[in-house]
Amino acid sequence: MSFEHVLVISGCLVKNGVQFTVFNVYAPCDSTSQQVVWNNLSSRLQMLSDMNVCLCGDFNAVRCMEERRSVGGVARYGWCATYNNFIEDNFLVDLPLRGRNFTWFRGDGNSMSRIYMFLLSDRWCLTWPNCFQMALSRGVSDHCPLELSVDVENWGPRPLQMLKCWALTPGYKSFVCNK
Amino acid sequence: MKIISWNVRGLGSFEKRREVCHLVREKNPFIICIQETKLSVIDVILCKSMWGGDCVDFSYRPSVGASGGIVTMWDTKEVEV
Numbered sequence: 001m002s003f004e005h006v007l008v009i010s011g012c013l014v015k016n017g018v019q020f021t022v023f024n025v026y027a028p029c030d031s032t033s034q035q036v037v038w039n040n041l042s043s044r045l046q047m048l049s050d051m052n053v054c055l056c057g058d059f060n061a062v063r064c065m066e067e068r069r070s071v072g073g074v075a076r077y078g079w080c081a082t083y084n085n086f087i088e089d090n091f092l093v094d095l096p097l098r099g100r101n102f103t104w105f106r107g108d109g110n111s112m113s114r115i116y117m118f119l120l121s122d123r124w125c126l127t128w129p130n131c132f133q134m135a136l137s138r139g140v141s142d143h144c145p146l147e148l149s150v151d152v153e154n155w156g157p158r159p160l161q162m163l164k165c166w167a168l169t170p171g172y173k174s175f176v177c178n179k
Numbered sequence: 180m181k182i183i184s185w186n187v188r189g190l191g192s193f194e195k196r197r198e199v200c201h202l203v204r205e206k207n208p209f210i211i212c213i214q215e216t217k218l219s220v221i222d223v224i225l226c227k228s229m230w231g232g233d234c235v236d237f238s239y240r241p242s243v244g245a246s247g248g249i250v251t252m253w254d255t256k257e258v259e260v
Contacts, residue, residue: 011260056184
């Protein structure tokens with residue numbers, strides 16, 4: 001399925017049959033056309049509530065002033081607000097970016113922004129709780145490739161909490177050994 | 180499950196296609212989403228050459244003139260669409 005500026009695929013994982021939908025978005029630059037895309041996306045997303053949904057691509061918008069750096073212009077506050085409203089109204093999650101602070105760089109090295117990201121539904125984050133988004137090295141484009149990785153197996157070591165005073169309790173050592 | 184998203188700024192040149200090929204080989208994604216292909220037609224031969232194998236399927240929206248264009252490719256061994 002596709003509509004203007006957006007390509008949608010719905011499917012499932014061969015391994016376990018978990019269903020998901022991925023939106024590939026290439027949003028226009030001007031705010032009026034962007035609003036049309038946000039509205040179209042919102043109506044599709046409402047039909048997919050409580051599903052594993054991932055939006056990715058070039059949104060041509062930033063969430064706050066800090067996400068855009070340029071020589072002449074500044075991020076227009078109104079644009080951030082409409083983009084944020086879209087994200088919040090649809091309960092989408094924007095994971096912290098690893099690897100770099102920005103995902104787009106102009107050749108002069110002075111302009112950069114984070115117009116490029118993954119947005120995930122609540123359900124997606126519950127299905128794959130330890131996802132992360134990582135900006136890779138830039139190569140031949142002025143945009144960094146972004147990677148969304150779901151490492152189900154790697155939870156890291158299990159956290160352990162103890163109070164030092166427990167060790168003073170008689171029989172503590174043998175209790176721990178027996179457990 | 181791994182997804183890669185990239186605005187390539189045109190898939191016409193050999194260098195860009197080779198870069199996609201490297202990315203696929205290095206990262207082994209289940210799905211790759213590419214924006215700004217600047218191509219009006221994307222065929223199975225192009226996708227297989229970028230994927231570096233036959234186990235790939237794809238869906239795309241053509242560019243409008245010389246701008247835009249998006250393609251999503253996925254590993255048919257891992258994902259059923």
